[in-house]
């Protein structure tokens with residue numbers, strides 16, 4: 737296990753539900769200048785880690801809320817380089833995880849990307865368009881670092897595939913709860929609980945469920961079978977609307993589950 741796995745497992749072993757909010761870098765009133773403050777706000781209110789999205793023009797797995805946030809961030813002039821430069825000035829007590837499509841990273845230079853992240857609090861990478869078969873483009877550079885890839889396991893992953901993805905995971909497992917894009921207001925499949933329970937069984941690192949979580953009630957239900965939840969669209973929309981107290985209440989509440 738790497739730093740991300742150890743940090744989260746330690747929290748989870750203490751009986752705490754893990755909660756990882758997702759934010760879009762650059763989607764702040766003052767552009768990237770607002771990133772440090774947003775991270776501090778989420779950290780202070782009990783985020784276990786924070787997923788930082790890199791805006792991209794063609795975000796195939798993003799639902800409307802995240803997509804709009806990406807459009808705003810790009811309009812604010814956000815680039816991967818500027819995000820990394822900003823992250824290098826940020827100090828946190830919790831790990832950060834970058835969520836990005838591979839294209840901006842490829843353009844930036846994979847080796848340079850990994851190298852530049854070493855001086856940031858980033859401890860994990862979620863790359864939805866890099867399947868296990870292509871992870872080899874990153875793993876040689878990640879090997880000597882404390883940064884790990886976070887596998888996405890979907891409802892359509894076969895048992896064999898799940899075993900393969902869970903094997904060697906050193907941070908956490910991102911259990912995608914729906915077949916579709918991000919966003920709130922989805923109905924979950926009947927077999928979801930059984931699927932998540934089996935995944936938990938298979939995995940040594942914490943398992944977090946993500947896609948469609950927007951209430952403490954849902955978080956509580958998921959915590960019966962997995963270690964925690966990832967919350968994207970709900971947080972992104974509430975931040976955009978300035979509903980900070982609501983977010984704080986959600987995070988504080990999640991920590992009491």
Ligand SMILES: O=P(O)(O)OC[C@@H](O)[C@@H](O)c1c[nH]c2ccccc12
Pocket residue numbers: 758787789797798802835864917918919920946947948949966967968969970
């Ligand atoms: O927005 P939701 O439904 O709460 O789901 C989390 C999600 O937004 C975040 O983890 C994410 C944003 N973009 C992604 C692309 C792929 C996988 C995950 C993501």
